[in-house]
Amino acid sequence: xxxxxxxxxxxxxxxxxxxxxxxxxxxxxxxxxxxxxxxxxxxxxxxxxxxxxxxxxxxxxxxxxxxxxxxxxxxxxxxxxxxxxxxxxxxxxxxxxxxxxxxxxxxxxxxxxxxxxxxxxxxxxxxxxxxxxxxxxxxxxxxxxxxxxxxxxxxxxxxxxxxxxxxxxxxxxxxxxxxxxxxxxxxxxxxxxxxxxxxxxxxxxxxxxxxxxxxxxxxxxxxxxxxxxxxxxxxxxxxxxxxxxxxxxxxxxxxxxxxxxxxxxxxxxxxxxxxxxxxxxxxxxxxxxxxxxxxxxxxxxxxxxxxxxxxxxxxxxxx
Numbered sequence: 001x002x003x004x005x006x007x008x009x010x011x012x013x014x015x016x017x018x019x020x021x022x023x024x025x026x027x028x029x030x031x032x033x034x035x036x037x038x039x040x041x042x043x044x045x046x047x048x049x050x051x052x053x054x055x056x057x058x059x060x061x062x063x064x065x066x067x068x069x070x071x072x073x074x075x076x077x078x079x080x081x082x083x084x085x086x087x088x089x090x091x092x093x094x095x096x097x098x099x100x101x102x103x104x105x106x107x108x109x110x111x112x113x114x115x116x117x118x119x120x121x122x123x124x125x126x127x128x129x130x131x132x133x134x135x136x137x138x139x140x141x142x143x144x145x146x147x148x149x150x151x152x153x154x155x156x157x158x159x160x161x162x163x164x165x166x167x168x169x170x171x172x173x174x175x176x177x178x179x180x181x182x183x184x185x186x187x188x189x190x191x192x193x194x195x196x197x198x199x200x201x202x203x204x205x206x207x208x209x210x211x212x213x214x215x216x217x218x219x220x221x222x223x224x225x226x227x228x229x230x231x232x233x234x235x236x237x238x239x240x241x242x243x244x245x246x247x248x249x250x251x252x253x254x255x256x257x258x259x260x261x262x263x264x265x266x267x268x269x270x271x272x273x274x275x276x277x278x279x280x281x282x283x284x285x286x287x288x289x290x291x292x293x294x295x296x297x298x299x300x301x302x303x304x305x306x307x308x309x310x311x312x313x314x315x316x317x318x319x
Contacts, residue, residue, distance in 0.1 A: 058224020076244030105226020
């Protein structure tokens with residue numbers, strides 16, 4: 001009897017969030033059948049979640065090593081502004097501007113990693129300080145305004161176009177997050193990151209270079225936030241100094257939801273993607289049902305608190 005109870009608890013622990021997702025889909029489908037259960041709405045949910053999934057997947061790379069990055073929202077906004085500015089003001093071709101934007105994001109991630117690993121400053125404090133600096137750089141570069149003119153029309157194709165009927169943002173998300181999934185599951189560096197997150201002292205004693213892998217994680221996080229900011233700027237067809245700032249809370253909520261999905265209290269890319277879908281399905285259904293806009297932040301905050309609590313409980317049971 002005890003073994004059966006433990007098995008049921010384990011199943012609910014691993015698949016409880018997925019079961020909850022299907023329950024929500026059924027409930028919203030019964031509540032709003034004419035609009036919710038449609039292919040168009042499914043594509044809308046995927047498109048709305050694509051940018052967040054890219055950013056949250058990068059965040060996962062540092063969370064799995066027990067570090068944090070509170071600069072991702074500000075970084076995304078800055079890189080979005082920088083990329084549009086490089087095209088509109090400096091006249092760079094779109095591919096060059098996008099590549100430079102992603103590289104700049106990785107460079108800011110490198111700075112975060114160096115501060116955390118070499119100066120031994122808490123990642124919370126370090127990345128919050130860097131994020132504050134990015135706010136200043138953002139307004140210094142733009143003078144507090146937005147960039148809306150001079151952006152080539154081809155840039156909007158990334159955020160608004162489709163490929164064989166699938167939104168380009170979804171295609172970019174699948175490719176990028178697929179690469180991160182392969183990296184974390186099948187590359188030595190990714191596996192070593194998990195080892196660091198599991199027991200940093202044991203990882204160090206086994207010969208793993210802790211600094212190098214943490215810096216790499218922050219660089220991947222920075223590049224992801226930069227790519228997310230570029231995609232958002234393309235979707236909006238404008239460079240806005242605060243466009244991606246609000247994505248940070250959602251990214252953390254998705255990542256912590258992912259940590260209680262399929263695995264026992266462990267951050268992973270697939271779980272993070274599922275976490276984004278749960279968030280977007282919930283908010284999409286509530287909006288269609290006529291819920292007030294302010295409920296989105298309240299629900300996201302509640303989901304984040306619940307996910308962190310569940311992740312902590314499961315982690316302590318398996319530790």
